[in-house]
Amino acid sequence: MNYLSERAQLRQSQLADLIEEACQHLEPSPYQREVAQQRYEGVGDWLAKSQDPLLAEIAIRLQGSVAIGTTVKPIGAAEYDVDLVAHVPDIDAVISPAMLKHRIGDRLRANGHYAPLLVEMPRCWRLDYANEFHLDITPSIPNPGCAMGGELVPDKALKSWKASNPMGYRAKFERRAKLQARIRSAFGRILDSTIAKDSVEPYPEEMKLKGLLRRTVQIAKRHRDLEFIDDTDGLAPLSIIVTTLASRAYEFCVGNFVYDHELDLIVDLLRRMPNSIETRVNGNRVEWYLWNQTTVGENFCEKWNKHPERATAFFEWHAKLVADVEKLAAARGLDDVRRLLGDVVGRAPANAALDALTARVSTARTGNRLSVTKPAGLIVGTAAGATPVRGNTFFGDPR
Secondary structure: OOOOOHHHHHHHHHHHHHHHHHHHHHOOOHHHHHHHHHHHHHHHHHHHOOOOHHHOOOEEEEEOHHHHOOOOOOOOOOOEEEEEEEEOOOOOOOOOHHHHHHHHHHHHHOOOOOHHHEEEOOOOEEEEEOOOEEEEEEEEEEOOOOOOOOEEEEOOOOOOEEEEOHHHHHHHHHHHHOOOOEEOOOOOOOOOOOOOOOOEOOOOOOOOOOOHHHHHHHHHHHHHHHHOOOOOOOOOOOHHHHHHHHHHHHHHHHHHOEEOOHHHHHHHHHHHHHHHOEEEEEOOEEEEEOEOOOOOOOEOOHHHHOOHHHHHHHHHHHHHHHHHHHHHHOOOOHHHHHHHHHHHHOHHHHHHHHHHHHHHHHHHHHOOOEEEEOOOEEEEOOOOOOEEOOOOOEOOEOO
C-alpha cells in the first residue's frame, strides 16, 4: 500500500481535524439548540392536541437541515430556520391546500403565545422568534400516487398539491451518510442518529462527529453563503440542491474509489456534484433537472428553467468552491492555512478552529503526548506503532 509521506500525512490529518473543528463553529450554539428544541416541542405538542377533527391525527416532523444534521448559522443578523412538516394522514387530495393551511393557522392563533409570532408565508406558517430563529410549518397529506410513501405539499399559490417526500428524503440522506468511505489512513468514525416515530418527533441529538458527508454539505453551504452574502436576486443555490448533489456524489465516490485521505474524498466529492444534474434541450434553450429520487415529479432545479441566471450562478459558484477547497488541501504553513480556510468557511470559524487546534497540539507536545500513526494520523496520547512528533511540524512548518 502506498502511504503518503509521514509529514504529508500529518499535515492532511491536521487539515481534516481543522475542518471538523471549523464546522462545529458553524453550527448553532448549545443554547440555541436547546431553545429551538423547546419551542419545536411546544408547538408540536400544541398542534398534536388540537380538537379540530381535521387535525386529530396530525403528526409533527422535522425536515431540512436540522433534521439531517447539516445546519449552518446564517451570516450576520439573519435568523436560521427550523423546518417542520405538519402531516395529516388518512385524508386525500379532495381537501384544498388552502383549507388545510387555514385550519392549522387557526390552531396556532388560538394560542396567545404563538398568535403575535405568526407570519403567513406562501406555502407555510412561520413562527418568527426575532433575532433567534423561525419555525416554518408546512402542511402535508399522503400522496396516493407515490409508491415510496411520498407526501403532497401546497404549491406556492395554494391552488393545488405538489409531490414531495420529506421523510423519504431524510431517510435516504441518512443512509448515504452512514456509508463508510474506504480511506487508507482513516482516523475517524461516523456517528448517526435514528428516526423516531411519534406524533411529535423527538428533536435530534447533537452529533459531534457527523461524518464526511454532513461536514462537506456544511462546508458547501457556508461557502455559498459567503459568496452570495449580498445576493438580492435569489441567485444563491438552494440548500436542497447543494445537499442532494453532495449526497449523490458521496454515494458514488465511496462506492467506487479508495482515497488516501479524507480531504481527497472531500475534493473529489465536490468536483463531482454537478454530475447528477440532467439537461434537456427544448427549442433554443437548455432545461435543467435534479429529480427527487424519493418521489415522482419533484424537480429541485425547477426554478432554473424559469430563471436560467440561477443555473449560471450555480456553476460559477461551484467552480469557485472546488478551487478554494483544492487550495486549502494544498496549503503549507499556518498563515496560508488560516487564510485559505477562511476563504472556505469564513474568518471567524477559521480563526477559532486554528486557535483551538494549536492549543491542543501545544499542550500535547508539552506533555510529550503528540504522535502520528499511519492508520490514524495525528493523535494526542500514545498508541502502538506511533512515532513521536519532534519539534513543530504543524502544517509543514518546522520550528
